Amino acid sequence: MKPEDYAQGDGFQVEKRTVFSAEWLSLCAEGQIATPGDFLSATVGGWGVFGVRDREGVVGVLRNACRHQNMQVVGTPSGHCETFRCRFHGWTYDLQGRFLGAPPPVAPKDPQSPELHLASLATSIVSGIVFFSLAAPAPPPDLGGSLPAYGGTLTTEIACNWKVCVEHLLAEHTPSADFRWHWPLLAVRRAGSVTIMEQVVPHTFLRTRLLTHVFGNSPDDHRQAAATIKHVCERLQADRNDGMPAAEGALVATFHRQLAEAYAQDRATT
Numbered sequence: 001m002k003p004e005d006y007a008q009g010d011g012f013q014v015e016k017r018t019v020f021s022a023e024w025l026s027l028c029a030e031g032q033i034a035t036p037g038d039f040l041s042a043t044v045g046g047w048g049v050f051g052v053r054d055r056e057g058v059v060g061v062l063r064n065a066c067r068h069q070n071m072q073v074v075g076t077p078s079g080h081c082e083t084f085r086c087r088f089h090g091w092t093y094d095l096q097g098r099f100l101g102a103p104p105p106v107a108p109k110d111p112q113s114p115e116l117h118l119a120s121l122a123t124s125i126v127s128g129i130v131f132f133s134l135a136a137p138a139p140p141p142d143l144g145g146s147l148p149a150y151g152g153t154l155t156t157e158i159a160c161n162w163k164v165c166v167e168h169l170l171a172e173h174t175p176s177a178d179f180r181w182h183w184p185l186l187a188v189r190r191a192g193s194v195t196i197m198e199q200v201v202p203h204t205f206l207r208t209r210l211l212t213h214v215f216g217n218s219p220d221d222h223r224q225a226a227a228t229i230k231h232v233c234e235r236l237q238a239d240r241n242d243g244m245p246a247a248e249g250a251l252v253a254t255f256h257r258q259l260a261e262a263y264a265q266d267r268a269t270t
């Protein structure tokens with residue numbers, strides 16, 4: 001990878017068109033939206049989405065784009081509600097994203113049109129993690145079966161490119177039964193009775209969120225580790241800005257190969 005792929009927005013747009021529009025992407029732990037009406041929104045690889053549990057307890061992932069003028073419907077990172085009301089002109093949607101109504105001045109001509117519903121994305125829950133895809137590719141990843149009880153999730157905001165965070169998570173490991181990497185955004189670590197899933201959320205090319213989902217233990221025991229990842233990744237980002245090479249290792253090499261394939265695919269189609 002070239003230094004500018006970590007420090008400028010062009011590479012992120014390529015990744016949005018290829019990696020993030022084609023793969024299954026992790027959104028959150030199912031336990032983060034445990035009750036009907038719970039929702040969680042994020043920008044993942046440049047795509048604004050939110051996950052919500054409906055009245056029947058089914059989790060769905062929807063595009064966070066109002067059908068009126070394409071503005072963001074859900075403006076808070078997480079919460080609980082009965083319906084979603086777009087704050088711009090008041091179009092409302094139910095927990096499955098179906099259009100419910102709009103104030104008369106901005107009401108659509110045909111309120112029954114299915115085109116008014118929020119775009120619903122392919123959704124799958126695997127080992128307690130909610131995945132979505134814009135492309136509905138092959139089956140979602142196998143995360144290795146059942147897990148201990150969900151303990152909670154830590155959220156860490158990191159001022160780095162998402163690839164810096166991924167490389168750091170991979171650099172210390174080789175593939176094994178205790179460490180598995182699921183392209184492009186999820187690492188699963190097992191340590192005795194505890195399983196930790198580290199989920200990378202690429203917000204923008206220099207803003208990354210790390211979600212540390214802990215199963216079988218309290219997340220409080222992992223705060224220091226998450227803070228260390230933040231510190232190291234922000235230092236590594238500064239190194240990339242100075243043109244220093246990326247970390248090495250078998251898993252990092254695999255990650256770079258998959259990225260190179262995505263970049264080549266983009267060059268072939270644009």
Ligand code: FES
Pocket residue numbers: 066067068069070071086087088089090091
């Ligand atoms: S953009 Fe949502 S109601 Fe107008």
